[in-house]
Amino acid sequence: xxxxxxxxxxxxxxxxxxxxxxxxxxxxxxxxxxxxxxxxxxxxxxxxxxxxxxxxxxxxxxxxxxxxxxxxxxxxxxxxxxxxxxxxxxxxxxxxxxxxxxxxxxxxxxxxxxxxxxxxxxxxxxxxxxxxxxxxxxxxxxxxxxxxxxxxxxxxxxxxxxxxxxxxxxxxxxxxxxxxxxxxxxxxxxxxxxxxxxxxxxxxxxxxxxxxxxxxxxxxxxxxxxxxxxxxxxxxxxxxxxxxxxxxxxxxxxxxxxxxxx
Amino acid sequence: xxxxxxxxxxxxxxxxxxxxxxxxxxxxxxxxxxxxxxxxxxxxxxxxxxxxxxxxxxxxxxxxxxxxxxxxxxxxxxxxxxxxxxxxxxxxxxxxxxxxxxxxxxxxxxxxxxxxxxxxxxxxxxxxxxxxxxxxxxxxxxxxxxxxxxxxxxxxxxxxxxxxxxxxxxxxxxxxxxxxxxxxxxxxxxxxxxxxxxxxxxxxxxxxxxxxxxxxxxxxxxxxxxxxxxxxxxxxxxxxxxxxxxxxxxxxxxxxxxxxx
Numbered sequence: 426x427x428x429x430x431x432x433x434x435x436x437x438x439x440x441x442x443x444x445x446x447x448x449x450x451x452x453x454x455x456x457x458x459x460x461x462x463x464x465x466x467x468x469x470x471x472x473x474x475x476x477x478x479x480x481x482x483x484x485x486x487x488x489x490x491x492x493x494x495x496x497x498x499x500x501x502x503x504x505x506x507x508x509x510x511x512x513x514x515x516x517x518x519x520x521x522x523x524x525x526x527x528x529x530x531x532x533x534x535x536x537x538x539x540x541x542x543x544x545x546x547x548x549x550x551x552x553x554x555x556x557x558x559x560x561x562x563x564x565x566x567x568x569x570x571x572x573x574x575x576x577x578x579x580x581x582x583x584x585x586x587x588x589x590x591x592x593x594x595x596x597x598x599x600x601x602x603x604x605x606x607x608x609x610x611x612x613x614x615x616x617x618x619x620x621x622x623x624x625x626x627x628x629x630x631x632x633x634x635x636x637x638x639x640x641x642x643x644x645x646x647x648x649x650x651x652x653x654x655x656x657x658x659x660x661x662x663x664x665x666x667x668x669x670x671x672x673x674x675x676x677x678x679x680x681x682x683x684x685x686x687x
Numbered sequence: 688x689x690x691x692x693x694x695x696x697x698x699x700x701x702x703x704x705x706x707x708x709x710x711x712x713x714x715x716x717x718x719x720x721x722x723x724x725x726x727x728x729x730x731x732x733x734x735x736x737x738x739x740x741x742x743x744x745x746x747x748x749x750x751x752x753x754x755x756x757x758x759x760x761x762x763x764x765x766x767x768x769x770x771x772x773x774x775x776x777x778x779x780x781x782x783x784x785x786x787x788x789x790x791x792x793x794x795x796x797x798x799x800x801x802x803x804x805x806x807x808x809x810x811x812x813x814x815x816x817x818x819x820x821x822x823x824x825x826x827x828x829x830x831x832x833x834x835x836x837x838x839x840x841x842x843x844x845x846x847x848x849x850x851x852x853x854x855x856x857x858x859x860x861x862x863x864x865x866x867x868x869x870x871x872x873x874x875x876x877x878x879x880x881x882x883x884x885x886x887x888x889x890x891x892x893x894x895x896x897x898x899x900x901x902x903x904x905x906x907x908x909x910x911x912x913x914x915x916x917x918x919x920x921x922x923x924x925x926x927x928x929x930x931x932x933x934x935x936x937x938x939x940x941x942x943x944x945x946x947x948x
Contacts, residue, residue: 507838
């Protein structure tokens with residue numbers, strides 16, 4: 426599978442094979458979240474996972490990041506870091522310190538961590554907001570601080586969970602362009618979870634379509650379009666329609682659709 | 688200036704009203720001065736005994752401040768131990784609760800036997816009374832870090848101690864400070880209990896002991912004057928801590944006690 430954009434960084438591929446995950450619930454039946462999910466992301470590749478709400482997308486990311494242990498199946502790959510849906514900035518740290526948190530946790534002293542985080546912080550357009558409290562930042566800026574924190578963890582695989590889910594449409598599209606640019610500058614392997622099919626197509630090299638719960642891979646679409654892509658492009662709309670077709674046909678009990686991985 | 692005036696007006700009006708009613712009650716012959724001295728007699732006792740009260744106040748203030756410091760240190764340390772270790776929780780929590788039921792005079796003599804007539808046994812009594820609100824609020828505060836943030840720290844490879852240092856402790860700080868405010872409010876009465884339940888030597892032995900002696904020796908007006916000093920001290924301590932709280936935990940924006948921001 427070809428990696429899009431610039432030359433991929435050296436590193437291992439992510440291989441997820443036959444993941445099964447069931448949540449035990451205190452009352453009632455246990456909830457099956459994932460049913461035999463397999464996927465592969467080559468080093469430097471951007472892979473999107475789309476699917477309806479509650480289809481186990483977040484569970485998949487947490488298993489890949491080692492925050493949950495799957496009942497069955499294996500995950501092998503480079504060290505992974507999760508960027509959760511909410512920015513989760515720590516209110517007692519200023520913006521720069523939040524971005525530098527990964528460095529602090531890696532054992533750097535406060536002044537060194539701040540200095541080392543500063544370059545990326547400014548590259549992300551946050552210059553001048555170093556000492557701002559998280560609550561003083563806009564949603565888009567908070568998300569950028571959270572992204573800086575994720576990048577600075579130094580891990581090769583980024584698992585982004587609905588990174589722009591809470592933003593308004595305009596900010597969202599700006600942030601998509603911005604994410605595409607930052608990943609070209611600093612290539613990483615990305616697993617992006619979203620329920621926005623268009624976002625997946627604009628940003629990623631491949632799109633996996635997940636079924637309703639329990640999540641199964643219904644289809645896998647290549648996105649061979651040149652970058653930069655825009656949400657309004659005709660080719661994007663075409664692929665989006667195709668993906669939505671898979672989603673619509675993907676109720677429980679349906680067979681595996683054409684295009685799904687063997 | 689105008690704003691701060693407006694801020695203290697309600698309390699001042701209420702105080703004047705209460706003092707007026709109190710004066711009226713005494714003047715109309717509802718009660719003897721030896722039982723309840725009228726405010727003007729308390730005021731003149733305050734004036735006449737200013738030196739004595741000031742010296743005794745210095746003793747008590749030192750006890751309260753140091754006793755509270757001890758209570759904070761003990762409460763925080765025990766809260767962290769109970770938070771990180773289920774064994775510690777099972778071992779210490781019931782005993783900490785039970786310790787609040789021990790009447791201090793029972794152990795006062797023992798404390799003096801151990802540590803003598805000086806300051807330290809009094810600090811222990813105050814700490815024993817004050818650590819509990821700090822302990823309980825801090826334990827709850829440490830557990831208040833939301834699970835999503837805990838997960839975030841795990842994905843960033845934070846160790847147990849790093850998670851405590853960067854997330855759980857700061858998250859607990861506002862609650863711990865609330866506990867400290869409660870501790871402060873009971874700390875002043877704690878000093879009274881400490882002074883009256885542990886034998887003491889020395890010229891000035893604190894406002895608590897003075898109040899006890901005056902109340903028993905028909906110096907009721909002076910006992911009330913000393914009480915007024917404690918009253919004002921408790922208020923001053925409480926609000927200074929509220930101001931400190933704004934500096935220590937500025938991300939929490941609750942105008943809890945109406946202190947100017």
